[in-house]
Amino acid sequence: MLKKSIVKSALAIIGVFLLASLFAGCSSGSEKSAAPAQPSGKQEVTVKVGAAVVPHAEILNFIKPKLKQDGINLEVVVLDDEGQLNPALANKQIDANYFQHVPYYESVAKEKGYNFAVAAKVHVEPIGFYSQKLKSKEELKEGATIAIPNNPSNEFRALALLQANGLIKLKDGIANFSATPRDIAENPKKLKFVEVEAAQLARSLPDVDGAIINTNFVLEAKIDPKSALFREDANSPYANDLFVRKGEENRPEIKKLTEVLTSADVKKFIQDKYGVAVVPAF
Template identity: 85%
Template structure:
């Protein structure tokens, strides 16, 4: 009996030691876990914004601000399409987040028909439209019956005719609806000028075949034509500012606001003035 009691007590002692060791090991493990630093929250992820643009000067201006946007956590992806007319459909279908190639009159001339609902997020620059020729050196040399190429889209066609009117070459009918004038709306054409309506992007190529053409500056720059060679052009007060457009409601997105802010900063104004001179005029 005494022997059994001794064995029982010995077993209890062994179990006590094992149990105490387990508790200590558990405490030690818990202490090690609690001593480890808490996991750090993931850094803010970079936001990618796709902006569709004309090649010159729009894409060049956007590429200029890319490094600054990168510092703000915005990866600006500049999308250039072969056909600029597809930049509005691309914005409508959410293939891009914004576009930068058009002025309000052009947008308004197509928006209703196409069902667009866009908003201007930033007013950036004016490209004064101008009259160019490879055959004459001044407007006074225009002969009777001379042929002039003008843009074939409604807003820029009206704009071209208004420029010719401002330079005394014709007079439009009174009460012509804004942005909708065509050569049929000319009331007085003393030189009996003839007009050829041409796709805006093809106007520079038409120069050898006409006596002159009224061309948007971005196409002049793309064709490596000196914008200073225009016989006459719009002044800096032109209402045709090129804007950053977004789908209505997106103008409140923080990344869009930041792009608009940097796009209209003093640094961009200086870049435009230094790089393009009279060809592109800041509108802010």
């Protein structure tokens, strides 16, 4: 009898534990089903874009909040020497750069071994002729000195602008957006040319009769772009583009960046902030 009582007691204890486990399991299961699983947050992606100070970095900073909402942390990288933005992209220090047009890129790509692609055309900065001494191009005297950019693509661009305004005539058959004063076929005013680093052209104005300056450097120097005696029109082929390494154009974060960078909001921002100095190219 004693043995049977012990067995019964043991079975009763085991039963209690089994029931407790069963209820605990039910309780746990019901708690899980009552609180639906939260969707896992998408991890933020950082995109580094190298840019010129004005207007490029300003435009990129304008779109930062929108990209943040889409899970992209845009890091704008500004270097003292813009010439290092292509090496930085080639060496994967940045994901894209935004400071150059296709003719400039093509003038350096082969020599440097760059293999980039245009992800988006963003804006044109109409290059213009500025002077602290003249009020109109008609005041240009024989033998006047004009400062022009010393890099191949912008040098051609400057000479082409002078040709479009009837001041010189270039030789026929010039290709690849490359020309120097040696390629001038006709120069009725016997104009003299000084080749200057593009970023230094604004500083050269007191020493020359005029200079042809890229608008980003005009803006940086706090010169009113409306003061240009003449400038390119909006049909210029020199659109400033967002460049990426070839094959990376379809990265989701790059596609989102280009989408926002060429949106109606950015077009309005450019028009409102820069007026004639910067023209949307999209």
